Amino acid sequence: MxxxxxxxxxxxxxxxxxxxxxxxxxxxxxxxxxxxxxxxxxxxxxxxxxxxxxxxxxxxxxxxxxxxxxxxxxxxxxxxxxxxxxxxxxxxxxxxxxxxxxxxxxxVVPWRDITAPTTVYATGKGERRTVTLADGTRIDLNAGSKISVKLGSRERRVVMEDAEAVFDVTKDPKRPFVIASGDRTVRVVGTQFDVRRRDGRIAVTVARGIVEVRPAAGASGQAIRLTPGLRLDHVEGAAHSELSKVTPQEVFDWRTGRLVYRNRPLEEVVADINRYTETPLKLADARTGQIRFSGVLVLDDHQAVVRSLVMLAPITSVNTRDSILLRAQ
Known part of the structure; x- marks a missing residue:
């Protein structure tokens, strides 16, 4: 050389x-x-x-x-x-x-990272929960979510299972806030953003600050930095991720019982609704699940949600003994 x-x-x-x-x-x-x-x-x-x-x-x-x-x-x-x-x-x-x-x-402080306690937070069907961590960070958990949190002296770490949450992270440059979500790792210092991990798909939406999304150890891909108004969508196991511009507040509206969608597959919409209702929606076939949906759904009335779906998408609904079946027209 x-x-x-x-x-x-x-x-x-x-x-x-x-x-x-x-x-x-x-x-x-x-x-x-x-x-x-x-x-x-x-x-x-x-x-x-x-x-x-x-x-x-x-x-x-x-x-x-x-x-x-x-x-x-x-x-x-x-x-x-x-x-x-x-x-x-x-x-x-x-x-x-x-x-x-x-x-x-x-x-002396770093050795506390090894023994720092891990706390698990979870929500059930239809339940939303707000958690304030010891460092002042606020986490809004969507329905049907489970995360574990460990506040170490050099790093604050969250592990997401099947979950969606809005994080409003207290700034602490000495202790980055790291979220392990499937085969991706989200790293911030202090910012507000939404992380969604559902059914093998990960989405990160930033409202304030800068968020870095990197492949987890052993995963393929490259680091991507998101600024306010950007959304990253990733399928676990894939090497690439998709970026799009969004209105963050619409993504965060689930905290008030409103689900806002812009050109999302119906299978994603149905999965979200089923985390809030006792009578599940079912898709008749894969073609129905791939129908693109845009609209606003208010979750306070299940029947009204179904009517909105039928009105805004080319589908029909049929009540069965234990579910509501959706089928493409």
């Missing part, structure tokens, strides 16, 4: 380490996120270098307890201490790794 090429690689690693430190700094704001997004998009090498820096950070994080025990002068590993490795060609890259290790070993 020639010298100029190596210098370019080192410079990219330096920049990745700098961005990793900067985006974790308390003063990081939306302007920093926009600049960071521009840097990532300038070259595939930038994203690869940043992923490598993040992987190193996570590796050090996982090794935190071992490092702490090894460097404890009074611990069992005191006699086995070894001098640190020599500096490599990239000084700031090594410095970033050293800072990460120091943060893990010296600070």
């Amino acid at each position: 020639n010298e100029s090429l190596q210098e370019g690689i080192d410079a990219t690693r330096d920049a990745a380490a700098d961005w990793l430190m900067q985006m974790r700094a308390p003063q990081a704001d939306e302007t920093d996120w926009l600049a960071f997004e521009a840097w990532l998009g300038a070259s595939p090498d930038h994203a690869a270098a940043y992923d490598a820096a993040m992987a190193l950070w996570e590796e050090l994080d996982a090794a935190g307890p071992v490092l702490k025990a090894a460097l404890d002068p009074h611990g069992p590993g005191a006699r086995r201490q070894r001098p640190p490795p020599p500096l490599g060609a990239s000084r700031r890259w090594t410095m970033a790794a050293s800072l990460a290790a120091a943060a893990l070993v010296v600070a």
